[in-house]
Amino acid sequence: MRRGIASLCLHGALLAVAAVTIFPFVWMLLSSFKSADEISAVDQHLLPHVWTLENYRSIQENFDAVRLLGNSLMLSIVITAIAVYTSLLGGYVFGKYRFRGRGALFAVVLATMMIPWAVVLIPRYTMFTGAGLQDSYASIVIPAAISSFGIFMMRQSMDNVPDEILEAARIDGASELYIFHRIVAPMSVNAISALAIFQFLWVWEDYLWPYLMLSTPSKQVLAVGLTTFSGQYSTDYGGLFAATTVSIVPVVIVYVIFQKRFIAGAASAAVKG
Amino acid sequence: MATTIESAPPPVRSPGRRRGTPVARGERPLRLVVVTTIIVAILALVAWPIVAALLGSLHDWNPLNGTYEWVGTANYRRLFDDPVFWTSSVNTVVFMVGAILGRVVLGVALAYAIYSRLTRTKTLFRTLYYLPTVTPLVAVAYVWRLMYHPQFGAVNSILGLDVNWLYDSRFALLAVMVMTIWKDFGFAVILYLAGLYSLRTDVLQAAEVDGAGAWARFRRVIWPMLRPTTLLVVVTSMIGYLQAFVQVLVLTGGGPGDSTSLISYLIYQQAFEKYDFGYASAAAFVLFVATAVLTLLLFRAQSGPLRGKAR
Numbered sequence: 001m002r003r004g005i006a007s008l009c010l011h012g013a014l015l016a017v018a019a020v021t022i023f024p025f026v027w028m029l030l031s032s033f034k035s036a037d038e039i040s041a042v043d044q045h046l047l048p049h050v051w052t053l054e055n056y057r058s059i060q061e062n063f064d065a066v067r068l069l070g071n072s073l074m075l076s077i078v079i080t081a082i083a084v085y086t087s088l089l090g091g092y093v094f095g096k097y098r099f100r101g102r103g104a105l106f107a108v109v110l111a112t113m114m115i116p117w118a119v120v121l122i123p124r125y126t127m128f129t130g131a132g133l134q135d136s137y138a139s140i141v142i143p144a145a146i147s148s149f150g151i152f153m154m155r156q157s158m159d160n161v162p163d164e165i166l167e168a169a170r171i172d173g174a175s176e177l178y179i180f181h182r183i184v185a186p187m188s189v190n191a192i193s194a195l196a197i198f199q200f201l202w203v204w205e206d207y208l209w210p211y212l213m214l215s216t217p218s219k220q221v222l223a224v225g226l227t228t229f230s231g232q233y234s235t236d237y238g239g240l241f242a243a244t245t246v247s248i249v250p251v252v253i254v255y256v257i258f259q260k261r262f263i264a265g266a267a268s269a270a271v272k273g
Numbered sequence: 274m275a276t277t278i279e280s281a282p283p284p285v286r287s288p289g290r291r292r293g294t295p296v297a298r299g300e301r302p303l304r305l306v307v308v309t310t311i312i313v314a315i316l317a318l319v320a321w322p323i324v325a326a327l328l329g330s331l332h333d334w335n336p337l338n339g340t341y342e343w344v345g346t347a348n349y350r351r352l353f354d355d356p357v358f359w360t361s362s363v364n365t366v367v368f369m370v371g372a373i374l375g376r377v378v379l380g381v382a383l384a385y386a387i388y389s390r391l392t393r394t395k396t397l398f399r400t401l402y403y404l405p406t407v408t409p410l411v412a413v414a415y416v417w418r419l420m421y422h423p424q425f426g427a428v429n430s431i432l433g434l435d436v437n438w439l440y441d442s443r444f445a446l447l448a449v450m451v452m453t454i455w456k457d458f459g460f461a462v463i464l465y466l467a468g469l470y471s472l473r474t475d476v477l478q479a480a481e482v483d484g485a486g487a488w489a490r491f492r493r494v495i496w497p498m499l500r501p502t503t504l505l506v507v508v509t510s511m512i513g514y515l516q517a518f519v520q521v522l523v524l525t526g527g528g529p530g531d532s533t534s535l536i537s538y539l540i541y542q543q544a545f546e547k548y549d550f551g552y553a554s555a556a557a558f559v560l561f562v563a564t565a566v567l568t569l570l571l572f573r574a575q576s577g578p579l580r581g582k583a584r
Binding site for chain 1: 292300307311315323329390398402403406408409412415424425459460466467518519522523541544554558
């Protein structure tokens with residue numbers, strides 16, 4: 001009996017936290033369908049009295065939200081594909097090959113994860129502008145093409161690939177690239193999908209670097225579009241609700257579909273890290 | 274798999290594993306390409322930028338008018354005389370400690386509650402708590418800016434208060450911290466759940482048999498055993514929060530006054546609003562050293578005399 005009551009309280013507390021967790025999303029989504037008058041009304045209601053798409057029309061007119069959404073999607077997919085591939089390759093070399101300096105080099109790769117962005121940001125900025133790469137997608141892709149976190153994560157997952165299988169393939173005369181693509185990659189699907197998810201999210205939410213490098217408004221990514229939009233139309237709260245909805249909802253949909261992979265990826269970092 | 278086959282030969286060691294014999298065909302070129310690429314990338318994108326930042330911090334460096342003149346330690350002296358730097362440092366420490374505490378306490382409490390009582394709803398809560406972590410920071414920061422709005426924001430509507438959260442220096446940093454904890458605690462829940470499920474159950478059962486109550490079991494057995502998870506949460510949070518920036522940019526712009534200015538925000542402002550690259554580099558280097566020292570101290574504490582001293 002006492003256990004039952006305690007359990008009920010616990011469930012209540014957990015539900016309360018869950019409500020606080022999702023409330024901002026619900027509020028944002030519902031508010032994005034409200035008219036300007038209703039948003040700033042003194043008397044607040046969660047549900048819109050009159051549903052309107054006006055906010056979405058205004059962000060499309062003001063900053064071509066669809067275009068920026070497409071840019072973000074394209075950049076995220078391209079960078080994720082490149083970074084996952086190079087990470088897997090790096091993980092394979094560090095995990096399965098024995099060579100001089102391997103331990104030291106891997107330690108350096110790990111150490112780069114702890115360096116604050118603020119330290120490398122200014123020199124990188126001058127390097128990339130000096131190389132004439134400003135306002136080009138190359139400036140966004142190049143620094144993200146190799147990920148030390150990705151190499152670290154993929155090296156960990158190499159434990160799942162037994163040496164015996166690689167040896168057997170080598171004896172059969174398979175080339176290293178064949179082994180990598182046909183044996184190592186298929187055996188690393190879980191790690192690949194976990195890394196792909198993280199990598200995609202990082203590119204999707206990256207703000208500062210695209211903001212510094214890209215100057216043509218139509219080339220911009222959604223995260224930067226949000227900040228410029230908010231600066232220019234600071235009183236258009238409805239537009240801000242709609243714009244944040246556009247940049248959050250795709251991620252939430254992907255999360256709901258792949259939530260098991262998301263959580264397995266995060267947890268694997270814990271157990272192995 | 275291989276162990277089930279009784280006649281399986283001992284694992285073949287390839288000739289490449291032995292000194293002096295040739296490595297597997299194709300291994301060497303692949304290794305050469307990958308290792309060279311990684312080394313070049315680290316040199317170009319990390320090592321050289323660090324050297325350039327250190328050199329730059331010793332120069333009067335402004336890209337707008339092309340200045341790059343040696344000034345020695347002037348930028349550092351200016352930094353340590355700058356009250357904004359000290360306010361930002363204090364803010365950064367307060368923000369970091371508060372956000373880490375919130376993350377650890379919420380993370381371990383919710384994970385332990387789920388672990389000890391829930392089996393069927395485990396996935397549901399885990400999924401909900403992790404949701405803010407996966408959403409883009411810039412966007413959710415805007416949502417919270419609207420949530421904190423004094424007139425129509427949901428925070429005041431729900432709490433029945435009339436507080437101007439982001440424009441009142443008493444509350445602004447707290448508001449930034451609350452938003453950050455909301456965004457990040459779910460990751461700690463997942464890490465602690467993973468930690469809890471990897472604990473040895475015999476120790477837990479022994480404690481239960483010995484008649485230890487729920488709180489005693491947690492405090493004397495589980496919490497000490499979760500030490501590696503806590504270290505992981507604290508170290509990653511610390512590195513992340515020392516560099517926190519987007520929240521401040523979106524929510525408060527460092528204000529009111531300097532009450533929410535963090536070191537990374539100061540660096541950003543000095544670099545890309547005032548184009549004082551030398552001064553910003555000096556601040557960035559101080560942040561770099563602080564991060565390195567704090568990380569080392571934490572690892573030292575973990576492997577030093579504190580380890581295993583479970584009270």
